[in-house]
Amino acid sequence: MSRSFTAASSQYVEINSAVVTAAGFTVGCWFNAANITANQNLVCVTNISVPADFFFLGARGGDVGDPVAFGGRQNGQSYYQADTTTGFSANTWHLAVGVSHATNDRRVFIDGGSKGTSAGNTTPGGLNTTSIGRIGTSSPSGYADGLVAHAFFYDYALSDAEVAALYAAKHPLLYNPGALVAYWPLMANDRDMIGDFHMTAYNTPTFGAEPTILRPRSPIITGYTASTTATPSALPFGFAVPAPYSTHIVKTTAGGSSDPLRAVGMRRTI
Numbered sequence: 001m002s003r004s005f006t007a008a009s010s011q012y013v014e015i016n017s018a019v020v021t022a023a024g025f026t027v028g029c030w031f032n033a034a035n036i037t038a039n040q041n042l043v044c045v046t047n048i049s050v051p052a053d054f055f056f057l058g059a060r061g062g063d064v065g066d067p068v069a070f071g072g073r074q075n076g077q078s079y080y081q082a083d084t085t086t087g088f089s090a091n092t093w094h095l096a097v098g099v100s101h102a103t104n105d106r107r108v109f110i111d112g113g114s115k116g117t118s119a120g121n122t123t124p125g126g127l128n129t130t131s132i133g134r135i136g137t138s139s140p141s142g143y144a145d146g147l148v149a150h151a152f153f154y155d156y157a158l159s160d161a162e163v164a165a166l167y168a169a170k171h172p173l174l175y176n177p178g179a180l181v182a183y184w185p186l187m188a189n190d191r192d193m194i195g196d197f198h199m200t201a202y203n204t205p206t207f208g209a210e211p212t213i214l215r216p217r218s219p220i221i222t223g224y225t226a227s228t229t230a231t232p233s234a235l236p237f238g239f240a241v242p243a244p245y246s247t248h249i250v251k252t253t254a255g256g257s258s259d260p261l262r263a264v265g266m267r268r269t270i
Helices: 160-169
Strands: 002-005 012-015 025-033 039-046 054-060 067-073 079-087 094-102 105-110 113-118 129-132 146-154 180-184 200-202 206-208 245-252 261-268
Touching (some): 025 054, 067 094, 067 113, 105 160, 113 160
Antiparallel strands (some): 002 146, 002 206, 012 200, 025 094, 054 067, 067 079, 105 113
16 A cells, blocks of 8 residues: 545645754655646655755656656755656656765665756754655645655665665665665555654545555564564564575664564575
């Protein structure tokens, strides 16, 4: 499934916490826009107390060429935006990815390619909100019109080759999941499957169709661990792993036995 947003109803999901607060990250999602005439926000990190401190990834149907855009602005200063060299199509699933390498190095991609760049120097400040479906500043705008699914943040800037590999993998859990800091499938709820950035829905967005992408195979919940990588000796709840596979934890939080497992998969032994 996916989240279905209607711009006329100002629908969005949001959390009063910033997943990232400075340059050096990657953000992305799958989206299916209902039109190519409006500027729509997909994923955004903002300072909700002011009108223009933000990083945003959006589908710019109101711009020439209908690009996917990734930009940033520090309140009271100039806005800098990178645009893909190929536009998006209405009623079509696309993967949008924005990469923040530095305060003066932003890159944006659609479906793993068509890279656009921006070198303007900007440092958004006071970031405290993460939104899907709008730019959540004190003057919100850019409400989405269509479907959004599998939104994510990586804790580093992916290279151009890595973005292409991510698109080939089709799913963030199938490409370097240990570096994910947030991942919202947006399937039946708005919970973050990696961290604790669970969102709240506003103005009753509904759920729509699942994008035509590959899904991870047979994830297994193994319980709890304090390690960042581990192979548990036994599985709770009666789960069993068939040969030639073994459980392998790819992302957890550390600090004690009460820390919940965030994402796991199966490793094949050949």
